[in-house]
Amino acid sequence: MMSIILSPACRKQTDDFKIYTIKKGEHTCNGWRGSLEKHNLSFKFKFDKSCLYNESELSKTGWNKLVGLSGSVHSNSARIGWRSDGENIILGYYIYINGKRTIEYADTMNINDTGRASINYAFGKVFMTINNHSKVYDSEKPDIMILDYPYFGGESPAPHTMIILIKEL
Numbered sequence: 813m814m815s816i817i818l819s820p821a822c823r824k825q826t827d828d829f830k831i832y833t834i835k836k837g838e839h840t841c842n843g844w845r846g847s848l849e850k851h852n853l854s855f856k857f858k859f860d861k862s863c864l865y866n867e868s869e870l871s872k873t874g875w876n877k878l879v880g881l882s883g884s885v886h887s888n889s890a891r892i893g894w895r896s897d898g899e900n901i902i903l904g905y906y907i908y909i910n911g912k913r914t915i916e917y918a919d920t921m922n923i924n925d926t927g928r929a930s931i932n933y934a935f936g937k938v939f940m941t942i943n944n945h946s947k948v949y950d951s952e953k954p955d956i957m958i959l960d961y962p963y964f965g966g967e968s969p970a971p972h973t974m975i976i977l978i979k980e981l
Contacts, residue, residue, distance in 0.1 A: 828979050829856070829858065829978060830977070830978055830979065831975060831976075831977055832961060832962045832975070832978060833973060833974070833975055834962055834963075834964045834973065834974045835970065836969075836971065836973045838964070838969055839969055839970070840961075840962070840963050840964070841961070850957070851881070851934070851953045851957055852881075852930070852931065852933065852934075853930065853931045853932075853959070854928075854929070854930040854980070855928070855929060855930070855978055855979060855981055856927065856979045856981065857879070857927050857928075857929065857976065857978045858924060858925070858926050858927070858976070858977040859894070859923055859924075859976055859977075860976075860977070861923050861924070862972065862974045862975045863894075863923070863974045863975070863976065864896045864898060864901075865896045865898070865971050865972070869971040869972075870971060871967070871968050872966060873895075873968070874895075874966020874968065875894070875895055875904060875906055875915055876894050876895055876962070876964045876966075877891045877893055877894070877906060877960060877962065878891070878892040878894050878929070878962060878976065879892055879931075879959075879961055879962070880892060880906070880931065880959075881954075881957055881959060881960070882908075882957075882958045883953075883954020883955060883956055883957065883958065886908055886911065887910070888908055888909060888910065888951065888954050889907065889908045889954075889960070890905075890906075890907045890931045890933075890938045890940055890949070890951065891906045891931075891960060892904075892905070892906065892929050892931070892940075893905070893906030897920075900921060900923070901920070901921050901922075901923065902917070902919075903917075903918045903919045903920070903927070903929075903943065904916055904917050904942075905940050905947050907938065907949055907951070909950070909951045916947060918942040918945045918947070919942055919943045919945050928942075928943060928944075928981075929941060929942045929943070933952075933953035933954075934953075936950060936952055937949060937950055938951040961978070962976050962978075
């Protein structure tokens with residue numbers, strides 16, 4: 813059973829996908845985190861053209877976060893990272909294990925294509941899959957699991973309003 817707290821301004825729904833909006837100058841939509849009673853997550857996602865940007869639009873470059881599971885974001889977490897090259901979306905594994913961050917490239921996808929990802933904690937490991945590309949990391953599951961939804965940045969806020977669609981499976 814999952815309990816998530818999200819504000820109506822953050823999400824709407826279309827074709828079973830929930831629409832998440834990160835407004836210009838912001839990092840998150842309201843209610844971007846919620847508690848989770850399981851240690852795995854599978855979902856489909858789409859980025860629309862509003863998610864494209866050039867690094868020249870940002871004061872500092874970094875990885876954005878699509879969805880993830882965390883105990884403490886900068887201590888123990890497994891999230892799907894993303895960024896734009898101006899034409900496509902670049903996806904990566906974005907993980908903290910005992911405070912050490914690792915970011916690894918996973919895939920590149922076109923705007924409006926449907927992607928699929930999963931994050932599963934089991935057997936002292938976290939198994940991450942992004943569009944049929946998988947990685948396994950040694951990581952104990954956090955005692956308290958937080959579900960993290962879209963976040964823009966690092967340090968730079970969204971250069972314009974962005975729309976991401978997510979459907980939990």
